[in-house]
Amino acid sequence: MNKVTRFFWFCSGANFSLLKRAPTDSNKYFGIGGTIFFTGLLATVSAGYALNTVFQSLWYAVGFGVVWGLMIFNLDRFIVSSMRKRDKSWSEWKMAIPRIIMAVILALVISKPLELKIFEKEINRKLDEKKALMIAQSKESLKNGFTEINELEVQKDSLKADLATATMYRDRLQQEYDYERFGTKTDGTSGIVGLGANAKKKEQQLDAAQASLDVLAKGHQARIDNIDAEIQRFMGLREAEFSKLQPNIDGFDGLAARIDALSVLTGESKAMEMANLMIILLFIAVETAPIFVKLISPRGPYDELLDLAEKGVQVYADEQTVKLVKESEWRLRTFSS
Template sequence: MEKITRFLWFCSGANFNLLQKSPTESNKYVGIGGTVFFTAVLATLSAGYALFTIFQSIYAAIGFSLIWGLMIFNLDRFIVSSMRKRANVWSEWKMAIPRLIMAVILALVISKPLELKIFEREINRKLDEQKIQMMAESKEALSSSFKEIGVLEARKDSLSRAIQTAISYRDQLQQEYDFERFGVKTDGSSGIVGLGTNAKKKEQQLDEAQLELREMKADNQNRIDLLDQEILAINTQKEAEFQKVKPQIDGFDGIAARIDALSHLTSESKAIWRANIMIILLFIAIETAPIFVKLISLRGPYDQFLELAERNVEVYTSERTIKLEYESDLRLIDMKKTRTI
């Protein structure tokens, strides 16, 4: 237990010798040190997630996140240890304001990667939506670059419509021929059963239409096959161009993309916006807690011992300065006397 206490004293930046002389201050600096330590732990976890997202390597993420955590730990320890309890409250606040600003900036930096982790599922869903939209836009852009596909498809449709028109005409002649054979009375048939003159004429027209249809099918199908080959070649080229862009879309998963997705989510959902604000405020409270503890706590024995130690150094330095100046003046006087003689 003593080792943990001394470690937390170290985290708070307190002087061990002075704290041992003022045991009533021990718990306060244990609490301050614990806040500094756990803030550094959160900073390490936050940086680890952010760096893993960037590098996609657990070893690089662990290495750099430890360096980041130690840097945050050192900054927080410096911010807390450099504050002094004075008799003048306003002077304390003047010292605290720049430290509070730095603490808020650190809290905003530390909280962002953890926000991304907390809303990871929602962010992934938003990124998928953006990827789908980007793919659609990419395909649309490629389609506008390969307009000849539309022209070739229109030619195919024209040839297919011509075949369908010929088939419809052949079917119409077939029906008229059947009506004429079976004696069905219509505007175009005589109504006499049997293969009469009209029926033979209809049969001749049907044979001619069937022959034309057969020739048209063969000719148009050859043209359609050639058009299909051209369309296939262009589509292959189009797909190759899309495959060049696709990895960039699939890789749209970096830290900046996630921050942008979180920004969209907070603007679309008030619930997510409130939760995001609460997380930021929580980290600001954690980061600024040691500073506020020092501000609102009463001036204790440790602060008096610390001021006394600093005052001793100041007085000792002044005495040494005066003594050195006095000795220097004596030496100068002696030198002048020697020259005069």
């Protein structure tokens, strides 16, 4: 337990020898040191997650996360240890304002990656929606870039329309021929049953139309096959272009993209906005807690001993300065006489 206490004293930036002589302040600096330590620990986890998102490497994330956590720990320790309890509270608050601003900035930096982790599922869903939209936009852009496919489709439809017209003409002649054979009376048939002169004439027209349709179908089908081959070739080129864009779309889950997705989510949902705000305020409270503890707590024995130690150093320095000056003056008088 003694080692744990000394460790948290170290985290608070307190002087061990002076704090041992002021046991009533032990718990205060134990709590301040614990807050600073766990803030550094949270900073390590936060930076590790953020860097893992950037580098996609566990070792890089752990290494840089530890370095970042130690830097935040050291900075927090310096901010708290550099504060002094004086008799003038307003002077203390003026000195604390820059430190509070810095602590708030650190809290915002530390909290952001952890916010991304807390809302990871919602962010992933929003990123999937964004990726789907990007895929649709990319395909539409590539579609507009390959106008040859649309032109070939128009040519293909035109050939099919010619075939359909010829087929309809053949079918109409077939119907008239059948009406003529079976004696169905219409504006174009005689109504006499059997293969008479009119029926043979209709048959000749039908044969000619069928022969013409066969020739047209053979020629058009060959052209349609060629057009289909060209369409497939252009579609292959279009897919190749899209495959170049696909990795960028699949990789759209970096730190900036996640921060943007979180911003969109908090704008869409009041509940998420409040939850996000509560997380930020929590980290600000944790980060600024040691500073406010020092500000609102009264002067204790440790502060008196610290002032005494600093005063002793100042008095000793003044004494040594006077001593050096006097010795210098004596030597000057000796040399000049």
